[in-house]
Amino acid sequence: MAGDETLLLTAAEVRQLFDARRALESQRAAFTALATGRAVLPARLLLPGQAESAAFCYAARLAPDAPAVSKFGSVNPGNAERGLAAVSAVITVLDPVTGRPQAIMDGTEVTTLRTAAASALAAKTLAGRVSVLAVIGSGVQAAAHLAALAEVLPADEVRLFSRNAVTAARLAERAPGPPVRVCASAEEAVAGADLIVTATTSAEPVLQADWVAEGATVLSVGSFAPDRHEVDQQLLRRCARIVVDDRATALEHAGPIVTAVASGELDPDSVLELGTILTDPDRWQRDPADIVHYNSVGVGIQDAAAAAAITEAAADRPEPGTRIAL
16 A cells, blocks of 8 residues: 555455454454553543433554554444444554554444454453353344354353344344344343343443352443443442453443442452453462453553554455545
8 A cells, every 4th residue: 555545444344354363363462562561542532422422532552663543433322213333433543654544444343343352352261161141232232242252252052131122133133153042131141141241331230240140250341431330339249350451441431340449349459451361361360159240441452453453454455445545
């Protein structure tokens, strides 16, 4: 690609370039860079909007000499009624030498794929083998998590619950892996499950602590702001370990964790980062009965790693993508 050209990638082209293996390894690179101190990660900007909507802006580099990557987007729960995705975003990648826009890509698809890949990486690292997987939600993230987990950590049995029975039935029909059983309640879905994924944008808990079996690993991807609480506070009290993508970000933005720290029920220093476990496996120990909670807020380094992997995959290829001079 010429130095004065910018690569444009649609959502479909992002999917073509960012397969499950590349997505998983990009997230491993992201959390490793974060844990080793190589990453450049300023604080996330969050702009509250109307009707529980919020706009966000991330910026990061995998290393000081790596491309600068920025993502600007929004979360709009009301989009489900409009037939639109709840998350919308665009990502810009700057050339590390010239600073010129190297690539502009659909950030919604990158967000979907990298979030699910990070959860799959967390599940593989924290849970190991999975017998029963339960997913709460039936939107884009629920679908992406079913696909990513089927590829990385396949379960023997998969259950699904959503308040929207129609979208749940549709998702169950097209989800990869073993047949997905749609349940009548969240409690039914998670009963005895050893891996639970909450993929909603709910401000109220969709998962109660007394539904969760001993030894379960709970992955929450919707508690991304102080007013979002996919799990109740009692669940955090039951957890032997709480793991996050980035401690500083989680302490400021992850609703259940913010509440638990503010009430004095959770010592912030006890919260582990996924990158620490990846780079120092000896730090990770759990008993079979331990409940572990992983809260994914989402950090810019994930986008930086994903965008770098996508841009690298597109290099020296005439397709996919469109090259333009801005």
